[in-house]
Amino acid sequence: MPGDSLKPIQRIGLIDYGMGNLHSVQTSFNRLGQPLAQVRHPQDLEACDALILPGVGAFDPAMEKLHSTGLVQHLRSWHHNKRPLLGICLGLQLLFERSDEGNAEGLGLFEGEVQRLPDQQGERIPHMGWAQLKPQHPCPLLVQSDAQPWVYFVHSYAAVPNKATDLAATMTFGQGEATAMVWRNRTGACQFHPEKSAKAGAQLLKNWISWLQSGAQLPK
Template identity: 60%
Template sequence: MSRIGLIDYGMGNLHSVQRSFARLGAELVSVHGPADLEPCDALVLPGVGAFDPAMERLRSAGLVQALRHSCASGRPLLGICLGLQLLFEASEEGRSEGLGVLAGKVKTLPRVAGHPLPHMGWAPLIPATASPLLPPATPEAWVYFVHSFAAVPALPEATTAQVDYAGTLVTAAVWHGTIAACQFHPEKSGPVGEAMLRRWLDWVASP
């Protein structure tokens, strides 16, 4: 079984993520600083809250450069919710520089009358580029969202799934190289989310 590190910087829904992985037989080990990364085969970057405070906490823990080096080395990483947004270069939510391991920026969801922000609730994924998260012929997947911002990757092919918000397609999941991330919460998306986490674990464990 692969050793999966859960990055704990004080702004993630750690318990629900841990429980979801535990149901799949995977025990996550807590990562608080750079030294904790080294024994890990793969990483999970969760996140709930705002962009700038999250980046500040990662900086304070010495994890910004460590995560950049980790991704550059090819170690797999799965971002969840704010964890997806932090992977990009910047966000309209704040002024901090992001991790920048994915090219592109995070932008505010369109403001449309009758569609309150945050975008909260269940919605179906619209497949884009095939990936281990959403391989071809995957059944329609309804997943749970809570967000007011969405990533706009510089490489359109990095988007593996979209979601329709107020008539606009926005990024719901990305996959580029060894980096995967979900804007939605797979750990709160029932059997569909669990299946995605299983596919990611199987991919991490594959030769």
């Protein structure tokens, strides 16, 4: 079908809006032989084939800083046009419509909201530590050969997608489960930090790069 594939990715942009752990993300991709270009203004997008939206901190300040870059509407168009975008940690939460953490409107690329993790016996909030991914729907980051990798989380909130098909992976939290990954078309995100998840995280990023280089086929 037309639009199901793209030309191989040449340049990946890393969005710098003052709320991301850019150094560790940059280092992880450098180790995989993939340089990243800094994206601070809309004109920086022109040379990019794919984007990474990192994030550390609170929802409202992050959206305020993202608006200050002038990138918000461009990111919405990027998603609408099915161009590759990867969110990391807070970057996942910003893709949703709203968050319990504040009052700001999110990017709205995924229907649903971000909710505070529930109080659970034996669990601390913020949730900090390793957890095993439970695949829910196919996505380019998590391939069958990866089984169920353990990855590193630091968060107090988790996304609740309205559409079950947007949920790519979960992780166990207390007596229930919380969103670990989401994916729709060519937009995906990790609540965990792949850049801090040792070999497992590096493999997930490598999977994403390989998918981009092969033409970014839409998941079936």
